[in-house]
Amino acid sequence: MKTIKEISSNGFAFTLARVPGSQRVLFGGADFKVYDVDFSAAKPEAKALGEHKSYVTGLALSGKIAVSGSYDGRLLWWDIDARKSIRAVDAHAKWIRKVAVSPDGKTIASVADDMVCRLWSVADGKLLHELRGHEEKTPHHYPSMLFACAFSPDGRCVATADKVGHIVVWDAVGGKSVKTLEAPGMYTWDPVQRKHSIGGIRSLAFSPDGKYVAVGGIGKIGNIDHLDGKARIEIFDWKKGEKAIEFEDDKFKGLIEHLAFQPKGDWLLGGGGANDGFFLFFDLKSKKATRHEKAAMHVRAFVLDEKVETIYAAGHGKIQVLEAKG
Amino acid sequence: MSHLRRSHFCGSPMHALDRRGFLGLAAGAAAFAADMTQLNVLQHPLLAGEMKKQQKRCILLWLAGGASQLETWDPKPGASTGGPFRAIPTSVPGIHISELMPEMAKRMKHTCIVRSLNTRNGDHGGAAQLMMRGRRDEANLKYPDLGAVLARELGQADSQVPDYVSFYFATEGRGSAPGSAGFLGSRYAPMELYTSMIPENIRRLDGIDDLDHKQRGELRDSLSKQFAKGRVSSSLGSHGEAYQRVRGLMASEKLFDVSREPQKIREKYGPTLFGEQALAARRLIEAGVPFVRVGRAWWDSHGENFETHRELVPELDHVMAALLDDLEQRGLLENTLVITLSEFGRTPGINASLGRDHFASAWSATLSGCGIQGGSVHGKTDAKGERVADGEVGAAELFATIYRALGINHQKNYHVGSRPVPLTDPGTKPIKALLA
Numbered sequence: 001m002k003t004i005k006e007i008s009s010n011g012f013a014f015t016l017a018r019v020p021g022s023q024r025v026l027f028g029g030a031d032f033k034v035y036d037v038d039f040s041a042a043k044p045e046a047k048a049l050g051e052h053k054s055y056v057t058g059l060a061l062s063g064k065i066a067v068s069g070s071y072d073g074r075l076l077w078w079d080i081d082a083r084k085s086i087r088a089v090d091a092h093a094k095w096i097r098k099v100a101v102s103p104d105g106k107t108i109a110s111v112a113d114d115m116v117c118r119l120w121s122v123a124d125g126k127l128l129h130e131l132r133g134h135e136e137k138t139p140h141h142y143p144s145m146l147f148a149c150a151f152s153p154d155g156r157c158v159a160t161a162d163k164v165g166h167i168v169v170w171d172a173v174g175g176k177s178v179k180t181l182e183a184p185g186m187y188t189w190d191p192v193q194r195k196h197s198i199g200g201i202r203s204l205a206f207s208p209d210g211k212y213v214a215v216g217g218i219g220k221i222g223n224i225d226h227l228d229g230k231a232r233i234e235i236f237d238w239k240k241g242e243k244a245i246e247f248e249d250d251k252f253k254g255l256i257e258h259l260a261f262q263p264k265g266d267w268l269l270g271g272g273g274a275n276d277g278f279f280l281f282f283d284l285k286s287k288k289a290t291r292h293e294k295a296a297m298h299v300r301a302f303v304l305d306e307k308v309e310t311i312y313a314a315g316h317g318k319i320q321v322l323e324a325k326g
Numbered sequence: 327m328s329h330l331r332r333s334h335f336c337g338s339p340m341h342a343l344d345r346r347g348f349l350g351l352a353a354g355a356a357a358f359a360a361d362m363t364q365l366n367v368l369q370h371p372l373l374a375g376e377m378k379k380q381q382k383r384c385i386l387l388w389l390a391g392g393a394s395q396l397e398t399w400d401p402k403p404g405a406s407t408g409g410p411f412r413a414i415p416t417s418v419p420g421i422h423i424s425e426l427m428p429e430m431a432k433r434m435k436h437t438c439i440v441r442s443l444n445t446r447n448g449d450h451g452g453a454a455q456l457m458m459r460g461r462r463d464e465a466n467l468k469y470p471d472l473g474a475v476l477a478r479e480l481g482q483a484d485s486q487v488p489d490y491v492s493f494y495f496a497t498e499g500r501g502s503a504p505g506s507a508g509f510l511g512s513r514y515a516p517m518e519l520y521t522s523m524i525p526e527n528i529r530r531l532d533g534i535d536d537l538d539h540k541q542r543g544e545l546r547d548s549l550s551k552q553f554a555k556g557r558v559s560s561s562l563g564s565h566g567e568a569y570q571r572v573r574g575l576m577a578s579e580k581l582f583d584v585s586r587e588p589q590k591i592r593e594k595y596g597p598t599l600f601g602e603q604a605l606a607a608r609r610l611i612e613a614g615v616p617f618v619r620v621g622r623a624w625w626d627s628h629g630e631n632f633e634t635h636r637e638l639v640p641e642l643d644h645v646m647a648a649l650l651d652d653l654e655q656r657g658l659l660e661n662t663l664v665i666t667l668s669e670f671g672r673t674p675g676i677n678a679s680l681g682r683d684h685f686a687s688a689w690s691a692t693l694s695g696c697g698i699q700g701g702s703v704h705g706k707t708d709a710k711g712e713r714v715a716d717g718e719v720g721a722a723e724l725f726a727t728i729y730r731a732l733g734i735n736h737q738k739n740y741h742v743g744s745r746p747v748p749l750t751d752p753g754t755k756p757i758k759a760l761l762a
Contacts, residue, residue, distance in 0.1 A: 011406075012676075012680065030410070030676075054410050054412070055410045071410045095410070113636075140598070141596065141597045141598050142598070142637045142638075142640075142641065143636060143637060143640055145633070145636070192496070192497055193496060193497045193498040193624065194391075194496055194498045194623060194624035194626075195495070195496045195599070195622075195623060195624065196624065196634060196637055196638060197637065198629070198630045198633045198634055198637070225391075225624070225626045225627065225628040225629055225681075226628050226629050226679070227629040227630065227679060274629060274679055275629070275677075275678055275679050276678075297678075298678060298679065298680075316678050316679075316680070317678070
């Protein structure tokens with residue numbers, strides 16, 4: 001996979017969003033700041049919009065409004081043209097892990113380690129729903145984490161997924177649970193060697209037709225200290241409550257941190273890593289990984305452009321623009 | 327090794343007098359105290375009071391694999407090395423610890439943080455041995471670890487309970503830091519529990535009745551004495567002593583059974599294995615066991631350091647706070663030293679896997695309770711936590727401080743053959759400011 005452009009992310013970048021139809025990207029990470037960078041420039045340079053009080057882990061864009069989420073528990077609204085923060089909401093009591101925006105751009109979902117998903121009005125920052133359906137403790141009595149969320153393509157549903165592999169699909173309008181799914185293979189509790197766990201469902205995506213929910217993480221870990229487990233994907237026909245695909249990769253080890261379907265729904269792209277990083281193309285018909293690409297960093301988030309020709313990726317140390325063809 | 331004269335006193339005349347008084351009281355209550363393994367021995371107020379006053383004990387919370395000082399006792403919020411966790415104030419003005427430890431923050435009056443350990447060994451095996459023994463073995467001399475020394479110094483010669491118990495259930499790192507009596511011999515070797523909360527094979531076989539068991543013991547003793555005639559061997563003596571204690575140890579099974587505790591107490595410690603083992607440790611020391619190690623593995627967070635500590639530190643916080651509360655409420659804390667210690671800390675630098683690696687140059691341990699100036703901090707690291715900025719100490723100084731806190735002369739000599747072997751290397755000084 002050819003690197004087209006790349007800049008330093010000033011440390012670990014955890015989240016990224018792209019202004020549609022442009023090469024302008026916003027990202028945030030371990031230096032607490034929210035940046036934007038225009039890769040159409042001859043020498044792209046990241047400029048800070050402002051900052052949180054801890055790691056920035058979620059970003060979503062709705063027109064000229066960006067919403068960032070952080071381990072400080074706050075959501076910040078940004079006017080990306082004026083380059084300033086326009087609203088701050090104390091959204092969660094614990095770390096915010098992910099932020100997603102509905103397809104119509106009206107609603108923001110945030111998930112955090114208080115194990116609650118909250119839906120917010122983009123327009124005025126009002127809380128619309130509190131979605132509670134994830135246990136605060138793991139079966140082994142340790143704090144659980146609510147890592148992932150995503151809206152369905154029609155915007156009617158939002159799905160959330162946690163550390164122990166519990167997935168809930170919610171009615172985003174009514175605020176009620178409509179389906180629960182289980183992916184216990186994503187929970188990496190080691191009962192013998194190390195007596196702890198660091199896996200969990202880290203990524204989640206709906207298929208373009210809304211029929212499937214894909215989740216990503218890591219399989220059974222040989223050496224938990226080094227993320228020494230196979231990259232793992234599970235795909236559910238969520239309305240039927242059936243697991244359609246369970247896949248562990250033979251080549252790449254590490255967490256699948258981000259998942260995205262190709263717009264036609266033929267394949268799924270996963271990005272992640274352990275010490276190093278990878279992109280994994282997964283064909284839905286053959287149920288096989290059809291392409292493995294090493295990445296120059298542990299990939300935390302990425303966006304495909306409209307033509308599926310370019311990938312904008314954020315990770316440990318870099319923001320990259322990559323050629324997706326091949 | 328020459329004859330090892332056991333001493334259970336810190337050396338003060340007052341202590342010795344008190345103990346004689348205690349023994350007189352114990353003799354008067356002989357029928358009551360016949361079985362020292364009965365926890366309800368402590369319900370006799372005078373006896374319990376004296377026991378609590380006299381006997382010093384130690385619980386080591388061994389954080390195997392290397393807990394991060396930055397996510398526990400020495401946070402660096404805002405530094406490039408600081409990670410995502412905030413620091414919170416404690417009940418002692420000026421002392422801040424990680425936000426992951428709110429319960430310990432409320433109880434800082436009991437605890438001293440040593441933030442300036444530089445132990446110069448970042449290898450699991452070597453470092454674990456160093457931090458269990460306070461020094462490196464010599465080519466021809468294997469040193470006893472902390473538990474074995476305290477078993478010898480604090481244990482009662484006629485004790486019916488084990489002197490040194492070690493819980494370590496995870497398999498990772500277990501081989502790096504096995505309990506070791508070194509030159510003190512098997513009499514002070516740990517009772518090590520790996521898989522079961524209650525010692526396995528501790529019960530008399532069903533096919534042997536009590537009389538038979540006693541007679542077998544007497545026969546073994548008689549044969550041993552014949553064998554030992556004309557032989558001078560510390561190993562033989564230590565071996566014989568270990569056998570003489572068998573029947574007492576067999577009766578101590580119930581001490582390990584936390585289900586005998588009121589539900590309210592069990593809930594305070596929580597449902598995790600670490601919590602249950604800490605509760606068992608309290609039961610054991612309450613009944614007179616001088617040293618218990620509770621091993622909690624595995625903190626070796628080369629990848630996803632913050633997720634690992636987000637999982638493990640709240641457990642440490644909860645269990646340690648429950649243990650200190652329980653000891654205090656029972657009047658045991660002033661004579662029980664609770665230590666948190668690892669083989670090393672973790673690098674301030676964050677690696678490409680969001681992990682922290684091994685780091686022995688500037689890390690932390692804590693001492694709480696017996697003989698310690700609680701609510702204090704010794705030493706300081708620099709702004710990024712990369713170096714000790716003030717008050718550097720090594721394993722030897724830490725061990726000297728532990729011994730002194732427990733009323734043991736850290737310069738005391740054992741003898742291996744004719745060679746005097748001090749408890750800590752010559753010239754080692756305890757951290758006086760930490761001692762009560």
